[in-house]
Amino acid sequence: MKRMIVFMFKGAYNNLGRILFANERKTSIPMRNKIATGQITYPKVVNENACIGCSACANICPVDAIHMEDLEEPVEITKDYVKEKHPVFDPMKCMYCFQCHDSCPIFAFYGKPAAIHPRHVGEFDVNLAELLQQPIVMKDDKEFEAVISLLDEKARNLLKEGS
């Protein structure tokens, strides 16, 4: 009984504060400001510094939600491989089947986080030059061929050499 009364008074006190002074408010004000100015952006789906620009994701996407755009400044990854394009993702078309993610060679061949993830790609660093020197771990030749056929020609040569 005594506990109950103490509890009620405490509750009344807390709620008075909430009503009059908006204490303990949980609504996110930064988000409110962002929405008011229309600044909510779609989560990042391509990790630029992990992508080798091989076009596999764009080639496999069943609904054409990805297209490759030429980079303004090509990035030299190894001495004989220059990344010239990068994937651009259209969320309106995507159906989140993960085929782009699963066929991205960074994931398919090296088992590292893929450079593309249709949800949110996350923050991670990959040393591509080093990675591309590693031998490819993939037993099944058929599967290897299937994935490699998705890549553009330059990337195909590169990875075939690497394996």
Next chain:
Amino acid sequence: MADTDRKDRAEVEVPMGMVHSALLEPFRIRLFVDDEVVVDAEITYDTAHRGIERIMEGMPIQKGLILTERICGICSHIHIWNGTRMVERGLGIDVPQRAHHIRVIGNELERLHSHLLYLGHAFEILGHETFSMRCFMVREPVQNILFVLSGNRVHYTIPVLGGIRPRADISHEKRQTMFSMIDKLETDLREFAARVLNDPFIVSRIKEIGYLSKEDAVKYGALGPNMRASGIDFDWRYKLPEYRDHFDFEVIVRDGGTVLDRVACRVFECLESIKIIRQALETLPDEDPTNVDFELGAMGYSTSYNEAARGEIYDSCALDEVGRIRSYINRTPSMSSLSAMEVSCIGDHLTDASITIASCDPCLTCTNRMTVVDEKKGTNYVMEPEDVLRLARRV
């Protein structure tokens, strides 16, 4: 005998759904009432049938597994995990312990968010908006942890054959973040649980209604917390090596069988889940989380059971020589728990019936089964036992 008795007493039918504030998901409830006391109930759930099992037929297994996740946005992880587990069992693929741990973490986080969602929904039906909002507030950190872990709040896509997707691997920083978020979550949850279970108004609304006896729970196949709230001590987590050998936790069993027990059961399960997540994070082995050293190929019929937030889940399928799916079957807990609710809401007030039905955590997206589509007439309907019998006789 009892049936005819009831039949005479019912005066009216009150249909609810498919679009209704208390149901949320599209399903149809027909309540047969005498005055306002429910005499019989019929729950039908074919509206969300999307034919996932059928479109999976012949798909490469990796793609199919991604589709299993899309069966449901609440039990998303458990579907893909159980499917993956089934294939791994069938093909004998070794999975690193680290991957097991991360999958368990995913599953327990899912249990947390599912149970909290359940509570939020229950309060919404009780008309208690404030507490419903508190529930969602407590739930918010869980969603954030999941986002940190996997990059999405709902479909995390953690397991992949042989391990986990590297996106969901737990780095050192991630682990620290998760620890601190979980500590915060636990204090909030305990405070809230104490507040709820001591609120006289709420308890007066949910005690002594929706009684499901132990016998009925067995007979109608209630699963998961619904079954455990009726006094049946069974949990797949006791049997799975992923859990059994590594974690120390309790399975909550209560004897009452009422809505109050089902709610309380879930509240306490949440605390156990937090315990498991902590242990998993603490004992996370340091190794490569994904094993790519396996070959896909023909697989005989393989099965797997697991404990989803809402009860037992079952997957089975076979693979052909190139690893394509043959006859995937997935059976989910809501399916059978719902039929148990058809009986347990009998004898309650109409308003209580909706909380009773909600108290089994109905969620329909996995539950929709056989629909017959008559292309010529352009109609479709759900097969009834009589229809099946008729067809059988005709043959």
Next chain:
Amino acid sequence: MMDWIDFAITTVCIPIVAFVVSTWLPGIMRKIQARIQLRIGPPVLTPGFWAFFKFLYKERIRPVSPMPRLYHSLPVIGIFLMFFIILLTTPAWETVLTLGTLVAIAGLMKVEEMLYLFMGNLSKSILSVRMPYPDQVKGAVMKGKVRRFFEQVAVVRTFKLISIGSFPLYIGLFVPAVMYGSIGIMAVASAQGFDPATFVLRDLFSLDPLIFTVPGAIGAIAYFAGYLVILNEYPFSIMHTKADVVEGPTLEYAAWARAGYYLMREVTIFVMSSVFVTLYFGIPPMIGWALIPHIILVMLLPVGAAIVSAFTPVLTFKQVYPLSLGFSALGVIGLIVAML
């Protein structure tokens, strides 16, 4: 002659005041609830004022109802009833018509409640029986029973609430009558020291409000419970509950008719509270200085209702009956104390 001018001014102005103030009330209530729920909540004018005008400007549709015109006219009747009640409690009407008795108010409130019965029976929304779904080919044991719309379920509930739920309200209404031995509203107010002719703000402190006496306090609690019932506010919103009947009798109101329904509800919140202030604080609504304390005090009940409803679930009849009986019993105790 003076009286008649006063009468005319009051008749025009008091409803306008009631309209203006009442459109704020739902917003204030919602804001309080939102604060308790630890969020920002809608701006104060949104739920009452702007929603009302928005609905006025929506496309007029024909409701699915056996008698659409009658159905649409019910909220209008409700609004007029409420304006009538508040006017009955003004001193100006009292001097001219001398109709302002507690019996009249109780009677009009009953009529107001009855409106829900008609509404429910006249509304046939899409959400239950009319939902396109092949129920009849399903396997239920009890095929072919009478199929009932949500609204009709709500009607049954309204009926139950009228017969017992709003009892506390009526007892709360009659505590002052017993206390001062008169059913005239002005008599009750003047017994508490109010004089419409000479009232200035300073007099506020020389009043002797009923609510500060023991029977008055008890009666006020009973009145408050009845107030929640008549507003269908949580915890007594069983005829309006989202858990099964969604919005009950008012489901089919759209466009201007829904605006009308909104206004009816808002005005009910205001008027019921205004009657309370008149009876328990002895300050009736009138064009003059008394209006200021009156309107401030009118906020009391809605604010109380908002706080209570933020902390209670909807109760079923299992709880409503005993609670309502309890409050009635409390009210009766108040009556007895008042008689002593």
Next chain:
Amino acid sequence: MLKEISRKNAVHIMLVYTGGCNGCDIEVVNAVMSPFYDLEQYKVMLTWNPREADILAVTGPVTRKMEPALKEIYAAIPEPKLVAAIGTCAIIGGPYANLGGDLGSSDQIVGGVNKVIPVDAYIPGCPPRPEDILQAVASVIPILAGKR
């Protein structure tokens, strides 16, 4: 004048789930119920009654069973009204309408919402985050206000 202002200041939103996976549904409910997001601060209030609604938020691919219900509910909303398709399922039918094995994609799905009723706003994601939903809803309100 009053018309536009009032429409901008009070909006009612109704949710219909047409057979999605729950993911979108929950994120919408999150946007409405969670105090962290709080839809009501943008003057948008939740309703379950089509007669009261201005915006119809649809999640999930439209299944055959839900098609007639969705049409009727849309018809029950008085003008002006908007439809928001939430999630990739509601936009293009999601994986159910676009993926398939031997038997092709699902024949139980009519497709995206725009195959059944006209759609004014598309919110991508699987599921969209609550903040995406909030921003989209907040940004369609002026369209609603501008309607006849």
